[in-house]
Amino acid sequence: MSIKTAFVYPGQGSQFVGMGADLMRDRPQLTEVFEHVEDVTGWPVTEPMVHGPEDRLRETRTAQLVLFTFGAAMTRVLAAEGVVPQLVAGHSLGEFTALVAGGWLDLDEAAATVVQRADAMARCCRERAGAMAAVMGTDPEEVFRILARHPGRRDDGRPCTAVIANYNSPRQTVISGDAVIVEEIGEAIRAESVAVAQPLSVAGAFHSPLMRSAQDTLMATIAGLPLRRGHTPMVSSVTGELVTDLGHYRDALAHQITTPVQWTRTARRILDHRPRRIIEVGPGTTLRSLIRKADRGQEIHPCGNTNELHTVIGTRD
Known part of the structure; x- marks a missing residue:
């Protein structure tokens, strides 16, 4: 089935100080959403987003709430310009923005859940030192073999772990786990010259078993979410498939922060619908780059500032 437009929403790590500042001057919808989410959650959005400092914007709760709110506002x-999607998807945190954009969850419900999610993840990060690294230039099967060759132990002798957290593209995988083993694996990859390993600037081991206590905390929240069938189809980055069964999807969402992001599958499902264009709604071009690895000819537009918005509006027909 061919569609006109798909929206995709980036996850944590895409934020930067100053994002949205240019748009706020002449797009009142943006400010209205920011202020509404601040009222609902009791947590600032505009101040850290526009003014920082950078360290604050990297904090898990701030980063996740800012990115979620910015995507929802954009x-x-x-929509006010007549640009609406026929398919939505989001990478990790971005899935909550996609839920709102597709009509599967209300803004207030999603915002409150994002804050709870971020708080629970931040507690995990304080309890156990975790890290993540992007492995580029080899396939996931080789990454599995590398992980198997490097079972680790912490200084106290207890085993530590690393797993694949993100299947971003056929040649880009993210590993996540105890900081000591992620660093060891990164050094081994660089020494063996099998790929490139780039440490990520994150607070902990997202999408790994180290997030188990956060998952346990969120189970009741996810179980009580008033999910409904949306007005716009959504591809879940938890499964890489269209959401069709709400019960099955609720279970997948409850396990999202300990299971890998299936972005390679998600991108393929989006491309199966032969969209005329894909819009990355949010800061940066991370998802644009990943989708282009699957189809270099696909029309993909970033939409995170005034110039990019004007380009998207100009290509709507």
Whole structure:
């Protein structure tokens, strides 16, 4: 089935100080959403987003709430210009923005859940030192073999772990786990010259078993979410498939922060619908780069500032 437009939403790590500042001057929908989410959650959005400092914007709760809110606000700006999606998807945290954009969850419900999610993940990060690294230039099967060759132990003798956290593209995988073993694996990859290993600037081991206590904390919240069938189809980055069964999807969402992001599958499912264009709604071009690895000819537009918004509006027909 061919569609006109798909929206994709990036996850944590895409944020930067100053994002949205240019748009806020002449797009009142943006400010309205920011202020509403601040009222609902009791947590600032505009101040850290526009003014920082950078260290604050990297904090898990701030980063996740800012990115979620910015994506939701930009979706309203685009809708006011007549740009609406026929398919939505989000990478990790971005899935909550996609849920709102597709009508599967209300803004207030999603915002409150994002704050709870971020708080639970931050507690895990304080309890056990974790890290993540992007492995580029080899396939996931080789990454599995590398992980198997490097079972680790912490200084106290207890085993530590590393797993694949993100299947981003056929040649880019993210590993996540105890900081000591992630560093060891990165050094081994560089020494063996089998790929490139780039440490990620994150607070902990997201999408790994180290997030288990956060998952346990969120189970009741996810179980009580008033999910509904949306007005726009969604591909879940937890499964890489279209959401069709709400019960099955609720279970997948409850396990999201300990299971890998299936972005390679997600991108393929989006491309199966032969969209005329894909819009990355949010800061940066991370998802644009990943989708291009699957189809270099696909039309993909970033939409995170005034110039990019004007380009998207100009290509709507």
